Amino acid sequence: MKTYIEQHKERFIEELFSLLRIPSVSALPEHKADMQRCAERLCELLLEAGADRAEVSPSRGNPVVYAEKIIDPSAKTILIYGHYDVQPAEPLEKWHSDPFEPVIHDGAIWGRGANDDKGQLFMHLKAFEREVRLGLLHHNVKFIFEGEEEIGSPSLPEWIREHKDMLKADICLVSDTTMISESVPSINCGMRGLSYLEVKVTGPNKDLHSGHYGGAVANPITVLCEMIASLHDEDQRVAIPGFYDKVVELSDEDRALLSKAPFDLEEYKKFLDVAELRGEKGYSTLERTGIRPCLDVCGIWGGYTGTGAKTVLPSEAHAKISMRLVPNQLSSEITELFKRHFESIAPPEVKVEVKACEGGDGFLIPISSEAYKAGSRAMAEVYGIEPVPSRGGGSIAVLAEVQKILGIDPLLMGFGLERDTIHSPNESYLLKQLFAGMESLSLFYKYY
Amino acid sequence: MKTYIEQHKERFIEELFSLLRIPSVSALPEHKADMQRCAERLCELLLEAGADRAEVSPSRGNPVVYAEKIIDPSAKTILIYGHYDVQPAEPLEKWHSDPFEPVIHDGAIWGRGANDDKGQLFMHLKAFEREVRLGLLHHNVKFIFEGEEEIGSPSLPEWIREHKDMLKADICLVSDTTMISESVPSINCGMRGLSYLEVKVTGPNKDLHSGHYGGAVANPITVLCEMIASLHDEDQRVAIPGFYDKVVELSDEDRALLSKAPFDLEEYKKFLDVAELRGEKGYSTLERTGIRPCLDVCGIWGGYTGTGAKTVLPSEAHAKISMRLVPNQLSSEITELFKRHFESIAPPEVKVEVKACEGGDGFLIPISSEAYKAGSRAMAEVYGIEPVPSRGGGSIAVLAEVQKILGIDPLLMGFGLERDTIHSPNESYLLKQLFAGMESLSLFYKYY
Numbered sequence: 001m002k003t004y005i006e007q008h009k010e011r012f013i014e015e016l017f018s019l020l021r022i023p024s025v026s027a028l029p030e031h032k033a034d035m036q037r038c039a040e041r042l043c044e045l046l047l048e049a050g051a052d053r054a055e056v057s058p059s060r061g062n063p064v065v066y067a068e069k070i071i072d073p074s075a076k077t078i079l080i081y082g083h084y085d086v087q088p089a090e091p092l093e094k095w096h097s098d099p100f101e102p103v104i105h106d107g108a109i110w111g112r113g114a115n116d117d118k119g120q121l122f123m124h125l126k127a128f129e130r131e132v133r134l135g136l137l138h139h140n141v142k143f144i145f146e147g148e149e150e151i152g153s154p155s156l157p158e159w160i161r162e163h164k165d166m167l168k169a170d171i172c173l174v175s176d177t178t179m180i181s182e183s184v185p186s187i188n189c190g191m192r193g194l195s196y197l198e199v200k201v202t203g204p205n206k207d208l209h210s211g212h213y214g215g216a217v218a219n220p221i222t223v224l225c226e227m228i229a230s231l232h233d234e235d236q237r238v239a240i241p242g243f244y245d246k247v248v249e250l251s252d253e254d255r256a257l258l259s260k261a262p263f264d265l266e267e268y269k270k271f272l273d274v275a276e277l278r279g280e281k282g283y284s285t286l287e288r289t290g291i292r293p294c295l296d297v298c299g300i301w302g303g304y305t306g307t308g309a310k311t312v313l314p315s316e317a318h319a320k321i322s323m324r325l326v327p328n329q330l331s332s333e334i335t336e337l338f339k340r341h342f343e344s345i346a347p348p349e350v351k352v353e354v355k356a357c358e359g360g361d362g363f364l365i366p367i368s369s370e371a372y373k374a375g376s377r378a379m380a381e382v383y384g385i386e387p388v389p390s391r392g393g394g395s396i397a398v399l400a401e402v403q404k405i406l407g408i409d410p411l412l413m414g415f416g417l418e419r420d421t422i423h424s425p426n427e428s429y430l431l432k433q434l435f436a437g438m439e440s441l442s443l444f445y446k447y448y
Numbered sequence: 449m450k451t452y453i454e455q456h457k458e459r460f461i462e463e464l465f466s467l468l469r470i471p472s473v474s475a476l477p478e479h480k481a482d483m484q485r486c487a488e489r490l491c492e493l494l495l496e497a498g499a500d501r502a503e504v505s506p507s508r509g510n511p512v513v514y515a516e517k518i519i520d521p522s523a524k525t526i527l528i529y530g531h532y533d534v535q536p537a538e539p540l541e542k543w544h545s546d547p548f549e550p551v552i553h554d555g556a557i558w559g560r561g562a563n564d565d566k567g568q569l570f571m572h573l574k575a576f577e578r579e580v581r582l583g584l585l586h587h588n589v590k591f592i593f594e595g596e597e598e599i600g601s602p603s604l605p606e607w608i609r610e611h612k613d614m615l616k617a618d619i620c621l622v623s624d625t626t627m628i629s630e631s632v633p634s635i636n637c638g639m640r641g642l643s644y645l646e647v648k649v650t651g652p653n654k655d656l657h658s659g660h661y662g663g664a665v666a667n668p669i670t671v672l673c674e675m676i677a678s679l680h681d682e683d684q685r686v687a688i689p690g691f692y693d694k695v696v697e698l699s700d701e702d703r704a705l706l707s708k709a710p711f712d713l714e715e716y717k718k719f720l721d722v723a724e725l726r727g728e729k730g731y732s733t734l735e736r737t738g739i740r741p742c743l744d745v746c747g748i749w750g751g752y753t754g755t756g757a758k759t760v761l762p763s764e765a766h767a768k769i770s771m772r773l774v775p776n777q778l779s780s781e782i783t784e785l786f787k788r789h790f791e792s793i794a795p796p797e798v799k800v801e802v803k804a805c806e807g808g809d810g811f812l813i814p815i816s817s818e819a820y821k822a823g824s825r826a827m828a829e830v831y832g833i834e835p836v837p838s839r840g841g842g843s844i845a846v847l848a849e850v851q852k853i854l855g856i857d858p859l860l861m862g863f864g865l866e867r868d869t870i871h872s873p874n875e876s877y878l879l880k881q882l883f884a885g886m887e888s889l890s891l892f893y894k895y896y
Contacts, residue, residue: 010788019750027756045686090654151756178660196757205721205874207539211640211842212626214772215742216733221767222680222745225673232670273653275891276796285664294663297670298760299683299751304768308475308599309644309805310536311770311843312746312871319669320752322759324662348724394659395759423760424655 001442004130004355004437012126013104015045015265016434019084019118020102026062026151028083034178035062035147038084042115042145043067050132051143057163061155062147066163071138072320075424076448077140079169081130081402081410082121082176086113087423094425108420108428115429116422120415121145123434127441139445142169146398152358152397160405171371172402175437175445177394177414182283182430184262185379185387186374192293193325193362194395199342200353201227201317207303208313208389218349224317227345227352231295235281238295238323240341244377246328250291261286261388271418276423290391292333295323306383320357324332331359331397360397363410371411371448378443379413382436413440449890452578453883460574461552463493464882467532467566468550468559471558474510474533474599483510483595486532491515497650498580501589509603510595514611517580518588519827524896525588527617528848529858530569530574530624531597534561535690535871542873556868556876563877564870568594568623568863571882575889587893590617594846597624600644600806601846608853619819620850621892623885625842625862630878632710633827634818636860641739641773641810642843643783647790648763648801649675655751665761666797669750673767675793675800679743683729686743686771688789694776698739709734709836719866738839743771757818768805772843779807779845806847811858819859819896826891830884861888882890 006010024038025031039056046054046067054067070072089099089112097103102309109119124143131137144167160167161374180186182403203220204213217281233239250258269277279288302317304310325334339354346352366372367389379387399410415437420428453460472486473479476804483713487504494502494515502515510533537547537560545551557567572591579585592615594604594644608615628634651668652661681687698706711734717725727736736742750765754756773782787802814820815837827835847858863885 009687027758028754067546087870088754088756090752090754094655105649116706150758194759196759203720203722206869207542208720208869209842209871210744210746211642211769211772212737212866213720214724214744214770215736215740216727217720217722218724219744221748222676225676225745225748228670228673260792272651272656272661272665274651274665276799278795278797279664288663289660292663296469296658296662296667296761297673297751298658298758298762298767299753300673301749302580303745303747303764304536304538305747305749306476306536306538308536309770310475310598310746310871311642311644313744314746316731317748318753318759320661324659334467347726349722349726351685384875418660421654421656423657423758426654 001127001130001439004374005438012118016119016122017102019122020113021100023100024085024147026148027088031085035085039098039147040066042084044142045125051128053178059155059159060229064156064159065143065145067143069137069139071137072140075140075313077137077142077169079142079144079167079172079408080124081172081174082124082145083147084121084145085147086116086118086314087150089119091182091425094180107432108430110426110428111169112427114427115416115420116427117149117176119429119434120437123415123437123441125177126438127445130442131445137445139448142167149396152194152360154358156398157401157405160320160402164405167406169406169408171407172410174396174399174410174412176396177412179414180261180388180390182417185383186261186390187375187379187387188391188414189361189367189389190327190364190391190397193329193331193360193400194397195323195325195331195338195359196357197321197335197338199319199321202315202351205317206426206440207315210311210313213313218347219313220317220350221314223347223350224302224319227342230345236278237280238293241335242337243334244292247293247326248328255287258290258391259284259288261390291299291326293323293325293329295321298322325362327362327364329362331361335359343446358397360395361400362395363400363403365409365411367410371409374448375411375413376445377447378440381443382440449575449576449887454884464567464570465550467570468561469548471548472533474596475536476525482531487511487513487595490532493573494591494685497577507603507607512604512607513591513593515591516589517584517585520588523586523588525590525617527590527592527615527620527856528572528594529620529622530572531565531595532569532593533598534564535565535598537852539567539873544874546688555880558876559726562874562875563864564623564875565597567877567882570883571623571863571885571889572575574886575893578890579893585893587896597844599829600642600808602806604846605849605853608850613854615854617854617856620854620856620858622844622847622858622860623862624844625860626864626866627862628709628836630865633831633833634838635823635827635835636839636862637815637837638775638812638839639810639847640843641777641779641808641848642845643771643773643779643786643807644805645769645783645786646803646805647767647769649762650765650799651797653762658759658761661761667761668798669762670748671795671798672767675790676767678793683698685728686741689739690785690786691782695741695774703735704841706734706738706839707732708719709838730772739774739855741771741773741777746770760765772811775810775812777810779809783807794872806845808843809848810843811848811851813857813859819857822896823859823861823892826888826896829891830888857883860890
C-alpha cells in the first residue's frame with residue numbers, strides 16, 4: 001500500500017477534502033441538503049474506487065449510502081460501516097481555521113470530520129480501491145455509511161432490518177475509534193452505550209426582576225444546579241437508584257489484563273491541563289472510561305447570558321445530560337430510571353420536564369475470532385508492535401444493533417488519537433495515521 | 449393636571465413613543481450611538497417642556513442629560529433623577545410585539561422601557577411642563593437623566609462629584625419603583641444594594657468527547673452546579689461566611705409595621721404560577737424581598753446548547769450571580785466576600801475566575817421629612833387612600849451615592865406595578881398609572 005499511497009497521495013487528499021468541505025451536521029436541521037450532497041459525493045467516490053454499485057438509499061432520517069463489490073458468492077464478505085455525518089462545529093470562535101475548509105499543517109488535516117468519521121471511513125475507500133485496481137481483492141465487500149451516527153443512529157436499525165439479506169456478511173469492519181497512543185496501537189473490544197436526555201426546570205411563568213422577587217421565589221437555575229449536584233454521591237458514583245444494578249463487575253484477572261495497557265497519568269493530566277482528575281472511587285482512569293458507566297452534563301443554559309449585567313430571576317433553566325453505559329445496562333431502562341429519578345427529586349417550587357434524546361446499548365467483542373487475529377496481525381506489521389485489546393469509552397450506538405440484527409461481530413480498527421480532539425474545536429487527523437490506517441486495512445484484506 | 453392631560457394626551461403618547469423607539473440598551477456596546485441619540489431627544493423634550501437650558505453632558509461612560517429651570521435662587525430646588533437606558537430585550541422570541549416599536553392595547557403601553565424608566569421619567573417632563581406653561585412653578589427644578597442605571601451607574605458618582613455645585617438641591621425626586629398594587633399606592637422608603645459578579649469555571653483546556661473522557665475528568669458544569677448549590681444552606685440563608693454580619697435586624701415593632709402592607713400570598717403565587725415559594729427561613733415574603741439580602745443566579749451557560757445531542761465534556765462553565773443587599777451591607781465588601789468564598793470552595797480539579805460586574809449600596813429614607821409628607825399627600829389625593837411606606841427589593845445603586853455626595857435624601861414616588869414585568873419580555877406601563885403619576889407629581893409641586 002505504501003507505494004500506492006505515494007503514487008496517489010495528492011488525489012487522495014483532494015478527494016477527502018471534497019468530503020470535509022460539506023458541513024454534514026446531523027444535529028442541525030438546516031444542514032438537511034448537505035446530508036444528501038455528502039451521501040452523493042460518497043457514491044461517486046465508491047464507484048470510482050471500484051464498487052459494482054453504489055446508491056443513496058432513503059431511510060426514515062438521513063439517507064444511507066450503500067455500495068458493494070461481489071466477486072464470488074462463496075467468498076467471505078466484509079461489511080464496512082462508517083458515518084458521513086459530523087458533530088456541530090460550535091463554538092466556532094475557538095477554531096483556528098474554518099471547520100469546513102480543511103487545511104494541512106503540522107503533519108495533520110484540520111477540520112470538522114477530519115478524523116470522525118470522514119477521515120477514517122476514507123481509509124477504507126482507498127484500501128478497497130488498491131485491492132480492486134491491483135487485482136488483489138479476494139473478498140466480497142459491502143459498505144454502509146450512515147448520516148445519523150452523531151445523533152444516535154435513530155433510523156439505521158430499521159433500515160438494516162429492511163435490508164437484512166442484502167447486508168449478509170461475515171464481519172463488520174469499523175474505523176471510528178482511537179488507538180491508545182501514536183506508538184501503542186490498540187483494537188477496541190468493547191464500547192459503552194449511551195442515554196442522552198434534555199431537562200427543563202421551570203420556576204415562575206415569566207422572567208422576573210431579581211430585585212423585586214429575589215429571595216422570595218425559587219430560582220430555577222439554582223434548583224437545576226442543586227438537582228445536578230445531587231446526581232453524584234461523595235464517591236463520584238451516579239446517585240440514581242438502580243443505575244448500577246446490571247453493571248457487570250470485572251474479575252480481578254480481567255482488571256489486571258486491562259491495567260497492562262500503557263498509560264501515563266501525568267501525561268494525561270498535562271494534556272488536559274488539569275491538576276487533579278475526578279472519577280468513581282475504587283477504579284483507575286482507564287477503568288473509569290472503559291468499563292464503568294458515568295453521567296455528564298454536556299450543556300447548560302438559562303437566564304441572561306449576554307454581555308454585562310441583567311438582573312433577572314429567570315423563568316427557565318435547561319441542561320443536556322449524557323450517560324455512558326457498559327454492557328448489560330440497557331439504554332432504554334437507564335433513560336427511564338433517570339427520568340423517574342429526576343422528576344422525583346424536583347422540589348415543589350418548580351416544574352420539571354425530561355425528554356429522551358438518543359440512546360444505544362454498549363457491547364463486547366470476542367478477541368479470539370479470526371477477524372480480530374487478522375486485524376491484529378495487520379496492525380502489528382504496520383506499527384512494529386502487537387496492538388493492545390482496549391475498551392473504548394465512547395459509543396457507536398448502532399453497532400450493538402448490527403450485532404443483534406445481522407448476527408455478526410464488529411471489528412473496531414480505529415486510528416484516531418486523543419490529540420485529534422474529535423467533537424471539539426480544531427479536530428484534526430494526522431496524515432501519518434491516515435496512511436498507516438490505509439496500510440493496516442489493506443493488510444487486513446491480505447490476512448483475513 | 450387632569451384637564452391638561454386631556455388636552456395634550458396624543459402629543460404626550462407620541463413624545464414618549466419617540467423615546468421608546470430608541471434601543472438605548474446600556475449593557476450592549478453596539479448600542480453606543482443609540483445612547484447619544486436618546487440623550488439628545490431628551491434634551492429637545494426638556495427644552496420644549498420649558499427648561500432654561502438642557503445639555504448632553506459627557507461622562508466617563510454614556511452621556512448624562514442635565515437640564516434646569518431656575519426661577520428664584522432663594523426658592524426650594526427639586527432635583528429630578530431618572531435614567532434613559534434600558535435592559536436588554538432578550539429573549540426576543542418571548543415578546544408579543546417588537547420591544548422597540550411600542551404599541552397600546554389593553555390600557556397599557558407595551559415595549560422595553562415603557563415603565564423602566566422612560567415611561568416614569570416622562571411623567572416628570574409633563575408635570576414640569578404643565579407647571580411652567582400655566583405659570584404655577586414656584587420651585588427651581590433640575591434634571592439628571594443618566595444612561596447607565598441598568599449597568600450599575602459606573603460613571604455617575606464621579607460626574608455628580610464634578611458637578612456638585614450645579615446640582616445643589618433640597619430633595620432628589622425619583623420615579624423608578626413600583627407601588628404595592630393598583631389600588632394600594634406606596635412610597636419606597638428603602639432599597640436594596642447590589643453586588644453582581646460573573647464566574648467562570650474551567651476544567652480541561654479544551655472541549656472533550658464525553659465518551660472518551662466522561663467518568664475520568666471533572667466536568668466544569670457539574671462542578672459549577674455543585675458550587676452554586678452550596679451557596680444556600682438548608683434554611684435558604686446565603687452560605688457565604690460573613691454575609692449577614694452587618695445586616696441590621698429589624699425590631700419587632702418595625703416588622704409589625706411592615707407586615708401591615710396588604711399582601712395576598714395566594715394571589716402572588718397565582719401571578720407567578722408557582723405551587724410553592726422559597727426563601728429565608730423565619731421571614732415573610734415581603735420581608736424576604738424588602739429587608740433581607742439574597743443571592744440569585746441571573747444566568748448560566750456552558751457546553752453545547754444548540755438543537756439535538758452533542759456528546760461533549762466542555763472546557764468551561766459560566767454564571768452571572770447577583771446579590772441584593774440591605775442597609776449596612778457594603779457592596780464592595782460583599783463582592784470581596786463572595787469572591788474569596790467562591791475561590792476557596794473550588795475543588796482542585798478546576799480553575800475558577802470571579803469578576804465583579806457592578807454594585808451599589810442600599811439605603812433608607814426617613815418618612816418624617818417635609819418632602820415625604822408632600823409626596824404622601826399628593827398620592828393620597830390622586831388615589832383616594834394614603835400611600836403605605838414600603839421597602840423595595842430592587843436597587844438603584846446610584847441613589848446611595850446621591851445621598852452621600854449631595855447630602856440630600858431621595859424621595860421615591862414610583863408608579864410601576866408588578867404586572868409591568870420590567871426587565872422581562874413584554875414590559876408594559878398602564879396608561880392609568882402614567883397619568884395618575886403625572887397628577888401626583890404635579891400635586892407634589894403644589895404641596896412641597
